[in-house]
Amino acid sequence: MHTLSEENYLKCIYRLQDKGQKITPTAIAESLGNNPASVVDMIRKLTDKKLIAYDKKKGVELTAEGQKYATLIVRRHRLWEVFLLEKLDYHWDEIHDIAEELEHIKDATLADRLDKFLGFPEYDPHGDPIPKANGKMPKRYSTTLADVKAGAHCRVAAVKDTTSAFLQYLIKLNINIGTKIQLIEKIPFDSSLVISIEGNEQKTVSQKFGESLLIIV
Amino acid sequence: MHTLSEENYLKCIYRLQDKGQKITPTAIAESLGNNPASVVDMIRKLTDKKLIAYDKKKGVELTAEGQKYATLIVRRHRLWEVFLLEKLDYHWDEIHDIAEELEHIKDATLADRLDKFLGFPEYDPHGDPIPKANGKMPKRYSTTLADVKAGAHCRVAAVKDTTSAFLQYLIKLNINIGTKIQLIEKIPFDSSLVISIEGNEQKTVSQKFGESLLIIV
DNA sequence: AAATAAAATTAGTCTTGACTAATTTTATTT
């Protein structure tokens, strides 16, 4: 079994993979808020355990086993997020930190049972795809509110920005997953967006806002 | 906030309190499977944090704050057990170890939300009372199957023995919380019990078995 | 009461996973 700290490193490396760049000790250190020297130590440890491979040229890479394990942690994290939001009525901005703890609970069947209990959700409340029990990933949303044409009707699928500031702004605007939004017009000057939420009175939001909201047309 | 290890010591001391005896370092060490020397270290630490008081004469005692904190951990543990059994379909004998991890998840409102979600249960699947949000305890069951008179009809309320061996035997006998049992007769020779489970064919169980099963007449 | 046994405590060690400071290696400029 792996320690809390090892799991957090694996998850971090997993996340950095998505960016497509070479994963350096410095990048990991920054991401975790740790000292690069500590990262070097842990790279050695995870390499010994054959969860990662480290090559100066290629940087850090997850081995097949490391990938599998990291995927499991992400699966657990996202399932717990669904649970916290749907069953315990937490808000969007409260669930991440709790899931960060819950993801480390070790039991062979827990994730699958939770998955079943939740009705096999495909996306977490932030719209991130939940890895299936077999490791497969539902495909990620990619269209943002800023991408659609004026007049288009769409639905909120997920958030691209998961900062507390953004999530709380969404709560204030009463926007949730599934909320219907119509893009009324784009202001050419600064690309800000005039929208109507669930058919209500028009509001103007920034380009940055539009780019942070993943939608289904 | 307190560490995992500190929480485990508090919980251990809380449990030992119920036995009514003086709580010595050795007793704690045995209960946790730790070395007495380690226990002495931790006693110092928890004393400094004012969670316990240690007096050679009186032994270890929880302070008001320590008591409150230990009660919260027990509350979380028992609520999670209910969740695992009722919502995730675990068996009686599987839930303890997982709840042992879940009880340490730190969030101010999690226990209360879980409590609400579960419908404010009063007892966990082992029949132990779940401390209320205000710290009050539902009263514990005390009548065992061995206490009732021949002919009596009763219902399983809880288990007094939570060893895996006993719980698995219950599963084998198809006995659960709420199961109806009639005590047909007591064999004078060795106090073994002839019972009928849910009106089915008679079976004989040992005195030890009867004393391990808490019931409501 | 002295002898012995048990319990408590102290002192020092180990591992994990952080850290800082110093050094070496690699990349980037000029």
Next chain:
DNA sequence: AAATAAAATTAGTCAAGACTAATTTTATTT
């Protein structure tokens, strides 16, 4: 290509929480 900057690494330290071994204190026998 040399100089400089950045990144990686090594060496040594620290705190938490466990350990062992040795010692002191308390309890129990004889």
